[in-house]
Amino acid sequence: AESCVLEQRVALKCEISAVVARSADGVGRVFPVAENRHRNGILDVSIVPARVAPALTQRAEEWAVQIARRLDYCGVLAVEFFVTAGGELLVNEMAPRPHNSGHYTIDACATSQFEQQVRTLCGLPLGDTHLLAPVVMVNLLGEAWQRGQPQWERVFNVPEAKLHLYGKHEARAGRKMGHYTMLGATADAALQKALIVRSALYPDWTE
Template sequence: MTERILKPGSTLGVLGGGQLGMMFTEAARRMGYGVAVWDPDADAPAHRIATHSFIAPFSDVNVRDRFARIADAVTLEWENVPAELCEWLERGCPMRPSGAVLRVIQDRIEQKQFLSSRHLSVPAFSIVESALQLRSAVDRLGLPAVCKTARSGYDGKGQWVLRDASDVKQVEHILRTANAGRRWILEQFVEYVRELSVLVVRGGNGAQCVYPVVENRHERGILRETLVPASIPLDVAETATEISKQVVTALQGVGVFCVELFQTTNGSLLINEIAPRPHNSGHYTLNVCTVSQFEQQVRATCGLPLGETRLLSPAVMVNLIGEEVQAVTSGEGLYALHATAGAVLHLYGKRIMRPGRKMGHVTFTASQVETATETARQFIARIRRSS
């Protein structure tokens, strides 16, 4: 059956108005669509370019009703919006992805159990519902291990690496003082060669397209840089792509998904996490792909054919974190960046700067990935000296 297509002039709703919501809004407006942004934060950058702006908690029923009357289809920029809100909205219009998909992905325990039940490889894990259970989970999995909150948490927040008994004792204390009903997941620490991710786009008719496999490098739990294409053998890239497609098919997801994987020291691939929306590691698509991840999100939300994912050149994307943004927006740093061949600056327009906050990114393009990598390395060294 042919999916209903939303024509330009329709209004797309997006839950969340941070940088991902902003870049979705930019793509949608360019393609002729209106955008209704709902974000409780009045300073969220997408509000400034939205056709309709809703600044209220996601629990506000009156705003929910007004938002639903305006939106012809709805998507999201963040997986931690209330699943029950998404399920309510999809009674009246397409919700991409669905509330049911969101429920699986929002909870790391549910997500790991879902993947395991489909015979998709994940790190060994154990459910933790109390400080007492943490000790027994450590006994089963051994150390080192990683304890994560089952819900919420991103960019390293809500995660603790346990390497010895003192770490276990410290996290036990955190768990004892947590609110009732909280759950955690303990995962076996994975010795990996590199972290990979794959963007998979799936339409309502089941059609899929996949972007090249990328390599991600983190600092303090926050993505530092993404290299595309990843420096991996063809067979590893093919396996990573196939696993990622299987994940999204199993979810029956519609929209843009990012599947994060570990390439282990023994050569196997393990699924780390899934994001049901455009991803930081996919920002390179804005500059070096024929169709960006954000345009794909518009296409999937509107029932349009998915775009091609052709890579036009190698690239390295570098995040600007906290005060680092000052190194490229004033003085010699501003001049030097714009004098760099192949460098493209993206600023998110966030008015408040704080440690660990993503303020923008720079994509370095070149005919050879080695050239882009070296230029990015020099840039990172420069902003570290300046901040």
């Protein structure tokens, strides 16, 4: 007979992530928790603040800080969590770097995750991580280039939208070519506007 490991099938509600920065002298600062949606295994949308119970976001933030401390980590670290249907948190993945789900910090936080990374490496004090406004980040994949250069005016015409392109020359299906963020009065309002813009950029996609 062979030994085997049996794992219980877990009912998952959503995924959230917490990005934490920790300096060499042990100071940790965590960014607001993001709620992440995926499409075909690729991060599609990050919604901040995450629309889960405040106790869950607090626990995710505390665990991210604790993980960085236990690892004696210096730099930016992203910790992804599954939220179960029963309201539990399960650590899903850790990324020892600025993370895609933290790109919203460029436009919606007092300090971005990239500036925070520089601060940790240069021995500078960590910056403020508080959220300036609810925000949604939408990844731009190569599919948006199927009919040629996307009509970026559909992003620019929305005052609350911010476009970031990565300068990649070849657009392929599933390749992250950039992202845009959408600010709003609430996370739901930002999400609604962000998805309207995405529908215009991806005319061949369906939800």
